[in-house]
Amino acid sequence: MSELSNEKKRALAERMFINDGMTCKEIAVQIDTSEQTLSRWRKGRTGEKDWDSRRAEVLSAPHKIKEILLKELQLVAEGQKPNVDADALAKISKVLETVSGKVSVQAVLSVFQEFDNWMASQEPETAVSFLEWHKKFIIHKASIE
Template structure:
């Protein structure tokens, strides 16, 4: 009777290598000591889990990872390298996402609060001053949400 090996720890490492590091099936197979065919089976997803390809798309589209890509692009541009990204397309996608989002950006909130503060100052300067600390706290809250 052969003993069944628990490959879960190896599979989890392989999954991370594919999703977060972007390694190929061959590179992962060589690194963790399994066949490319095993990586291929794991990549499809196990027992109703989504595929590694779908998980990778989700990982890459997370806001913190998009920021990393954009910061890397800015660094390359600052060094005089050619742009690797279609900035116009990124801008259009960002605008579309904002339209679909239920959340309002901190920049928009700040602009509205500034306009409100100006209006309130003409109505009742003392009350306008009392709002300023609350507005500052709310803006800090919004900025933290966007990170």
């Protein structure tokens, strides 16, 4: 990796640390850079968050929590002992969704079903046109979760 510029090494190291969860020691070996240099990079540039804060944000993102839960589910399905307290993680995830101000796909689906049933009794033709838009929105919402 010595052919990479320091800037490219820094960007690669940053991704490896923040997104991949690698240690500085592991990264140092992979990109042929000293741990001291990585430690300096890890503090972040002026005006930037340090890598540790950014890693914590990535790890606490709802999609990352779901990824961890799926891995734990696979362990349990294989008869192994889980590495984390899945119940606690699920509760934390639920709280994060609540405070994020976003509504879950399940809640949207429930409200749309109730609305569609009511609309069908009011104006069936209009209800049909709403169904298509509701379906598109639910697919969109599910894709971003």
